[in-house]
Amino acid sequence: MVIYLTRDLMFSSRVRPLVERRGLGLKMASSVDDCLTKLAVWLPEGSNGSPDEVCLLVDLKAIADPTELSPLLAAVSAACDGRSLRTLAYGPHVHETWLTAANDAGFDTVMTQGQFDRGFDQWLGEPHRSDRA
Numbered sequence: 001m002v003i004y005l006t007r008d009l010m011f012s013s014r015v016r017p018l019v020e021r022r023g024l025g026l027k028m029a030s031s032v033d034d035c036l037t038k039l040a041v042w043l044p045e046g047s048n049g050s051p052d053e054v055c056l057l058v059d060l061k062a063i064a065d066p067t068e069l070s071p072l073l074a075a076v077s078a079a080c081d082g083r084s085l086r087t088l089a090y091g092p093h094v095h096e097t098w099l100t101a102a103n104d105a106g107f108d109t110v111m112t113q114g115q116f117d118r119g120f121d122q123w124l125g126e127p128h129r130s131d132r133a
Helices: 009-021 032-042 066-080 096-105 113-125
Strands: 002-005 026-029 053-059 084-091 109-112
Touching: 002 009, 002 032, 009 026, 009 113, 026 032, 032 066, 053 066, 066 084, 066 096, 084 096, 084 113, 096 109, 109 113
Parallel strands: 002 026, 002 053, 053 084, 084 109
Antiparallel strands: none
């Protein structure tokens, strides 16, 4: 399952078919609160048939403040309740502060928007691994 926090309809229209082609569910969220609400509904405690792995994609342009990133990761990790969690954040290459904040917050993978556009499908198909050293 993939939860995608973005407000960018262009990129979301590119992501949806890639996720669906791999047979994964996709939930779109437009804010941190929306993301957490959708996870709470989608990953009910003790639910049978819940996915073993959750992928969190965060478009950094959808985040109001970089200080939201660490609490977001902590809350998503708690909601996953033992499921494998893969995380990817991306943003414009000129927003170095935001990209650094995502890396510092603990995202597995941080990409520029161009890297995401070209490399998301490959990332999604790879086994879970952290790009962090």
